[in-house]
Amino acid sequence: MSQMKEMHRDRYKWIALTNTTLGVFMAVINSSIILISLPAIFRGIGINPLLPGNVGYLLWLLMGYLLVTAVLVISLGRLGDIVGRVRIFNLGFLVFTIASVLLAIDPLRGSSGALWLVLWRLVQGVGGAMLFANSAAILVDAFPSDQRGLAMGVNQVAAIGGSFVGLIAGGLLSIIDWRLVFWVSVPFGLIGTVWSYMSLRDNGIRTHAKIDWWGNITFAVGLTALLVGIVYGIEPYGVHSMGWTSPLVLTSFLIAAVFLVAFFIIETKALAPMFNIQLFKIRAFFMGSAAGLLAAIARGGLQFMLIIWLQGIWLPLHGYNYADTPLWAGIFLLPLTVGFMIAGPISGYLSDRHGARILSTTGLSVFALSFVGLLVVPTNFSYWIFAVLIFINGVGGGMFSAPNSAAIMNSVPANERGGAAGIQAAFMNTGMVLSIGIFFSLMIVGLTSTLPKAMFKGLTSHGVSLAQAHTVANMPAVGSLFSSFLGFNPLKSLLGSRALTHVSNAQWLKLTGKKFFPDLIQSPFHHGLIIVFVVAILLSVVGALFSALRGERFISQQESMAKHAGDLAESSGAVPGEIAYESEVVR
DSSP, X not given: OHHHHHHHHHHHHHHHHHHHXXXXXXXXXXXXXXXXXXXXXXXXXXXXXXXXXXXXXXXXXXXXXXXXXXXXXXXXXXXXXXXXXXXXXXXXXXXXXXXXXXXXXXXOOHHHHHHHHHHHHHHHXXXXXXXXXXXXXXXXXXXXXXXXXXXXXXXXXXXXXXHHHHHHHHHHHHHHOTTHHHHTHHHHHHHHHHHHHXXXXXXXXXXXXXXXXXXXXXXXXXXXXXXXXXXXXXXOBTTBSSOTTSHHHHHXXXXXXXXXXXXXXXXXXXXXXXXXXXXXXXXXXXHHHHHHHHHHHHHHHHHHHHHHIXXXXXXXXXXXXXXXXXXXXXXXXXXXXXXXXXHHHHHHHHHHHHOSHHHHHHHHHHHHHHHHHHHHSOSSOOHHHHHHXXXXXXXXXXXXXXXXXXXXXXXXXXXXXXXXXXXXHHHHHHHHHHHHHHHHHHHXXXXXXXXXXXXXXXXXXXXXXXXXHHHHHXXXXXXXXXXXXXXXXXXXXXXXXXXXXXXXXXXXXXXXXXXXXXXXXXXXXXXXXXXXXXXXXXXXXXXXXXXXXXXXXXXXXXXXXXXXXXXXXXXXXXXXXXXXXXXXXXX
16 A cells, blocks of 8 residues: 555656646746747837837836746745645646736737736736746655755756747747747646646645735835836936936835835744745755855846847847847857756756755856856857857756755745745746846946947948937937847937938948948947956856855755644744754755
């Protein structure tokens, strides 16, 4: 009888792995597929995303999904601890699928069509948060502690690798029809919804507690205000190239500070906090979480910078049409995905036997070294050198992610896994949003100091009048950056027409051709890239230090005692987080 139970348990863990991997893969693909597809989407609804009034739609389509998932994953992870992780996970598949259908059938055009997409993209983010928040906890419930590294490795490959698969899928599908970018999720969502309802079961330990409403509300308002401030900080404001001094951004940051301080005060006093601060007293959890957040910020910025580098500069300089650059950017980034997909599961498997500290610390060190290599590569590089460096970057990321995630989840008691998984997902998604704000801002600072002079010189040397060249050259650098990100040559819209510019036909063809703008921007872009990569190196090195300080391999022994501990806490009136966590250090 016991042998039959063991066989059934062994079969179930692989069902849980494939189901949660499908969910995470689908959710992450949708956070990146839109990066490549934005030009086709905006053409489809008849709107120019680069016009000042439309930049907000561009940013919210780009970042709204990440914002919602970052805000909700901790609450939904903690809710999974209370009402059942599988229940929340299953609902996530359903919400995600319904939102994907409504995105694909957008019946409106112009700004109304863009607003429809933004709103349903936010709803899709709710479904994605439900999947993110509970997938790691479901895996940890299903796998024994000596196999979780491998399971988390496969899951992490889906999470990180899916973001780059989305780039290629977006490039292919947007060529055919922009609506396919959203339709592609529907069959996977339907399969996942039915399969998860039929096959997954809640075999984790429930926490009998009330929902921490005040903690949820203050956290949601505080983090939303912070991320909204970052979104609008990237936009131009008045005569400024960015909006960091605008009243909206400053007010958002003030609200964020007030509500997040209130949140942490509430969480120290709540009987059943949504964000169990006591978990950070576990050394392995605290050090791994800090390293994961820093790695997420460094990795998120890398993805955006590489897309801009390829779509806006390298591919046009090598003769690719602007309309084709999204697809080819995804293809040329494949070595990064391959490196991660090779290193992730292998490192997870090895961490089950040898612990996470050496693997994850080495991984972040390799990650940092790849940035050093990219730092010295010229803007118009030889592709094989670029491919080797991003492959090394992927290997470093894979070596870090799976061991680190498994070590973090192993370190927490069984009845806290949903909340712990939510915290990790929140750190990853918040890191992505922060990276966009930080790296875009650093790049814009770099461009603002060098681009106007280069553009003025380039325009006047091809017949543009001094007055018009001065006007175009001093427009906010964010427009040029977004043009590069979207694979556009902005000079047609900036200059108006050949008749207004008063240049010859040959000069006009030169100005609006494939190579003039990329050649013009490559030197200023490289100046900004140096700033960005130096920051990424510093983040990676500090993350590696946190990883090295995580201590010996640590596995919580609350798995068998969590129910008893919960009953004891409830009967004695103790704060759950204050119960001493019995643990084991595995040497």
